Structure formats: structure tokens, C-alpha cells
Amino acid sequence: MNSLDDLRATLDAHATDLDAGAGASTTRAASVHGRVRVVRRRRRVAAAGAAAAVLVAVGAVTLLPTGSERAVAPATVVGVRVPTTMTALGFGYDLAAGIDGQDGKVSVELAASDEPRLVSWATSGADRGVVVRSAETERPVSYRVDDFGDYVYIAPGNDAEVTVRADAGDPGLAVYTLGEGRPEGYTKGGVTYPRSAAAGDLAGAVVGDPGQSDVSLEAVAPQTSAGVGYYLFCVDGPEDVFLELEVGGKPASSVGTSCDGPLDPNGSATRDIGFRIKPGEDLSARFYATDGDGGPVLQDDDIVLGVGVYTTETYSSDIGSDESRRLVVDEAGHRWEQTETVRLESFQGGDRTVRVVVPDAPGPVLAIVQAKVAGSTVTEYGDDGARIEQGRGNISSTSTVTSGEVISVKKGNGELVAGDQVAVTYYVHADR
Amino acid sequence: MINTTARDSAVPGARTEPRMGETPDFDEFVAARSGALLRTSYLLTHDHGLAEDLLQTSLTKAWFAWGRISDSPEAYVRKVLFNTYATWWRRKWNGETATEDLPEAGEDDRTDASGEVIDLWSAMERLPRRQRAVVVLRYFEDLTEAQTAELLGCSVGTVKSQCSKALAKLRIDPALAADTTPDPTPRKDAS
Numbered sequence: 213m214n215s216l217d218d219l220r221a222t223l224d225a226h227a228t229d230l231d232a233g234a235g236a237s238t239t240r241a242a243s244v245h246g247r248v249r250v251v252r253r254r255r256r257v258a259a260a261g262a263a264a265a266v267l268v269a270v271g272a273v274t275l276l277p278t279g280s281e282r283a284v285a286p287a288t289v290v291g292v293r294v295p296t297t298m299t300a301l302g303f304g305y306d307l308a309a310g311i312d313g314q315d316g317k318v319s320v321e322l323a324a325s326d327e328p329r330l331v332s333w334a335t336s337g338a339d340r341g342v343v344v345r346s347a348e349t350e351r352p353v354s355y356r357v358d359d360f361g362d363y364v365y366i367a368p369g370n371d372a373e374v375t376v377r378a379d380a381g382d383p384g385l386a387v388y389t390l391g392e393g394r395p396e397g398y399t400k401g402g403v404t405y406p407r408s409a410a411a412g413d414l415a416g417a418v419v420g421d422p423g424q425s426d427v428s429l430e431a432v433a434p435q436t437s438a439g440v441g442y443y444l445f446c447v448d449g450p451e452d453v454f455l456e457l458e459v460g461g462k463p464a465s466s467v468g469t470s471c472d473g474p475l476d477p478n479g480s481a482t483r484d485i486g487f488r489i490k491p492g493e494d495l496s497a498r499f500y501a502t503d504g505d506g507g508p509v510l511q512d513d514d515i516v517l518g519v520g521v522y523t524t525e526t527y528s529s530d531i532g533s534d535e536s537r538r539l540v541v542d543e544a545g546h547r548w549e550q551t552e553t554v555r556l557e558s559f560q561g562g563d564r565t566v567r568v569v570v571p572d573a574p575g576p577v578l579a580i581v582q583a584k585v586a587g588s589t590v591t592e593y594g595d596d597g598a599r600i601e602q603g604r605g606n607i608s609s610t611s612t613v614t615s616g617e618v619i620s621v622k623k624g625n626g627e628l629v630a631g632d633q634v635a636v637t638y639y640v641h642a643d644r
Numbered sequence: 645m646i647n648t649t650a651r652d653s654a655v656p657g658a659r660t661e662p663r664m665g666e667t668p669d670f671d672e673f674v675a676a677r678s679g680a681l682l683r684t685s686y687l688l689t690h691d692h693g694l695a696e697d698l699l700q701t702s703l704t705k706a707w708f709a710w711g712r713i714s715d716s717p718e719a720y721v722r723k724v725l726f727n728t729y730a731t732w733w734r735r736k737w738n739g740e741t742a743t744e745d746l747p748e749a750g751e752d753d754r755t756d757a758s759g760e761v762i763d764l765w766s767a768m769e770r771l772p773r774r775q776r777a778v779v780v781l782r783y784f785e786d787l788t789e790a791q792t793a794e795l796l797g798c799s800v801g802t803v804k805s806q807c808s809k810a811l812a813k814l815r816i817d818p819a820l821a822a823d824t825t826p827d828p829t830p831r832k833d834a835s
Contacts (some may be wrong), residue, residue: 247701468770
């Protein structure tokens, strides 16, 4: 039996252990000011959208639909024929609305929806150059792709403002809502675990019926497999739920979470838990929700649980290794392919911070920062550190960035030394 | 609803928030107190990155209210921090990530038998967020039950019941949860 003194000592010890004053406070104010600028900009955009809505109400423009409705979609915007469907990671999307821009600009404001959406664009002239501002990145992103050749992905549960400015002529927008098309794989209850994804090859999946708070599947590791990832989700359940994962009959993971969030139709985009495995190993899983920590299986009429098992031919928990850098990544509604890795592992002169500038690339860039550093590290994205992640030991941090943006990795306490490793791997939209 | 615009629109209205560069007190406050606030944030989230994110989210909210809270900002920020944690946390997964070998056959079950001494830090990770917040407020911040209730916006009875449940899960005799804090003044740890 523990005592209250033990509890106080534990809290004090962990609070003291944190490198709270290790230089971070000097950058924290700057980071907060960066966040303030982002909030103010979003408020301005939202207010501008509200003003536009008033104009719409007096009859100047057709009022466009919510995510659950379908408008009569236009055949063209700015004179360019609009595709009636689009595909993102194998999921089909249907055209919901089109918007003609003017004066070289077009904007759309989307209220929050429980389903993902896409926003794509075209230009009236031959020049395909546009600059797109959205919540995907902090900075505007330059694109030069064919009309409706790329898109901004709006994740389930999110609202969004998307603005496109054309280098020449006028841009037009098209909004797409989730359709019926699904990639090949396991589909149930609106969720699909694709047979093949960046996560690996699907070895098994199960989605329970509403109210089924205990699901199981059987799977065996293929002969060529070295790693496995369990992709878990829960929806339509309580805010405070404990989720238990058993693999091969043994407890493998336990998390406390909320099951009241929106449903992502892509099962392989959910939370994953990875392990190293051997060929032929039993990967059978039981995934269930409990009423409280260690409590009985949850009784709930609506909760839906799902788990998908993906195996990979390589596996490494050593984030400094080449094997840990995936060639393709499915993230934020896009398939990304690796372009280059920048290693920052030679620390002469006792640097405390290393910085890299995101290289030129078409469209947005996905940066995965891997650090293997003794002690804590702080990773900052953007010139003013508006996005910051902190970790200890081996860390991996992912962010969507833009060309020219600065990424810095700082050691929280002391100087980087020989043996410390930092690597940044860049990815761009695949097949664009 | 989708609203559209093809033009920028000016947004009229009185400004009630400080301008950038007009907040020396705010920056001084961040420099002086954010270390201590980060520790509290870390005890709530158990994750360095999330702790920093939670703190900066709270400080950002405080920045917009600075004109009316600058006389006693810490109490405001602390309240925002706990309440942001209670709501903002809902869409995030708590807990661990496992990246090593699958559990071996015969490995001990992670659940400890009642009465055994357990790793309190690990056990706290399994507390629901409100119970964890109560534990941090009562036994790290040294707030009374009444102060804890006021900060969390709930009744003293709720604090008592949440605290009792939390201590039971931490294998601490819930009878020890009585409000025995002699000094209602919160402890101020150094930043």
C-alpha cells in the first residue's frame, strides 16, 4: 500500500525532473506570440467569411451546401470543367460545390463536419501557378499542378478556410465530400482498412457492431514480416473509456481515451501501436473497452470498436537507423513519398541547436524529424517556433511544412555531443 | 454551411486585446512563471510535448485576456490550463506507445493485486483526466478541496468522490483523502 507521502514525492520528483527552465522559457514567449498571430489571422478570415455570408444572403451568390447536402454541382468553374469525383488514398469523393473566383482570388469557408472533405482548384488561364492558404500549413503554399491536380484535405471534425490566389487569371474552387468509393480491403460501419497502405499489408481486421465493446480477430505473421502495427479506433462511446489490447492472449496496450470524436473512414490513419515480430508469430488480437481502469467490459449501446493489423517487411525502433525512415507515408489525407534525408549528426564545437531549411519542393512538404539525443530535445517548426514539440531520448516528430521554413532541434539541457543524432526526412505529395 | 468570398473584407470593431510588442508584462510573466506552470502541465499530461502544447495553448488564451487579468495572471492561467486540459484532452489518446517486442508468454499481467505497492507515476497515467487533475491540484498544488472545486468548476462533493476514486486506483487508502491541508495557501514552487 502506498501513502500520500509517496504520492507527493512522486509528483515532486517528476516535476523536478522536467527541464522546465532549460532555455525553453526564452523561446516560449516567442512561440506564444506566433500562436497569437495565427489565431488573429484565423479570426480575421472567419470574420471576412461572415461578411461574405451577408452578401450571399442578399442574393448575389448561390448559398453553398453543408457537408451532408448535395448542391447542383456546376459543370465548370472559371471555364474549366470540374471532375465529378476525386480520389484520396483510395477513398472516393463526390463534387458538392464549385466557386468562381474573381480579381485573382477565391475563398471558401467550411463549417466543421464529421466527414473528411477535399478542396481542389483550377485556373482560368494557361498559367497553373497558385498560392494556397489553408490550415494544412502555417505558410501559404505554392503549387504548379494541372487543374484539379491536387487538393487540400480537411480532416473529419475540422472546419476550414481555404484561399487560392492565381499567379495569372482567376482561380476557381471545387469542394468534394466523402462518397461511396473505398479502397480494396476490409470495410464495415463506414470504416475501411485498405488491403495495402503505407502502414503495410493488412493481415486482419475487425469492426464491431454498435454496442459490441469487445472484438477479436485471428491473424498470423507472414513469412516475410518483421514488424506489425495495430490500428485502433473507437467512436460513439463515452468520453472516458479505457481500451485494452491483447495480442496472442497477453496484454499489449492499455490507454485511457475518449470515444466521442469523429469517425475517420480510413482505418489505417488511426492510432497505431507497433511491435517487432517473427514470421509465423500469433498476431491474434482482442480489443475491448472497460468501464474504468481494470473495470468490467463496458456496457454501451452505441460504442463501435475496430482494429486492423498491418505487417511490414522491415521494422526498427531505432529511430536513428535507415530502416526507420519509411519510403512512403499516409498522412493528412495524402500519400507522401520520400525525397531526401538530411543528417545532422556531426556536432563540432558543442552546438546546442541545429537548424535546417526546408528545401524547394512543389506543394507542401511533410517533415519527419528523428532525434536520438541524450536528454530532452525541443523541435520547433516555423520561423517563430509557432509549432513546438518536446521529447526525451528517441523522438520522432511529424509536421507539414513549406519550402524555406526553418526547422530547429534544440537540446534541452546542455550541448549536443558526439553520438547524438538528428535527421530530417522530407516527403512530397506522391503521384503529382 | 459553406460561406464564400472572392474579396477580402475589412473587419470593423473595437480592439480589446493588446498589440504585438505591447505586452512586456506578459513576456515577463512567461519568463518568470512558465517554468512552474510547465511542471503542472507535465504532471497532467505526462508528456513533454503535450505539456508544452497545453501550456502554450493556455498562455495564448491568456494573452487575449491580458488587459483584464494582468493584475493576477497566474490564477487565471492556471484555471485555463486545467480547464483546457479537461476539454482539449477529449480528442486525444492518453497513455503509452509500445514499440518493442510483443509481450512474451508468461509475462506478468500489468494489473497489480490490490494492496501491493505500485509505480504511482505509471498508475496516474491510467486515471481519467478529471481524477488526475484533482490529484495534481490536491497533492502537488496543495489546494484545499474547496479551492480545487472552485478551480475545476464543480462541487466539493465531486472533488471528494473523484479524489477518493483516484486514491483507490493508486492503491492509497481513500480514508487519507480527507481535507487535512492545514494551510490553504497554494505552494509556489520555483520556476
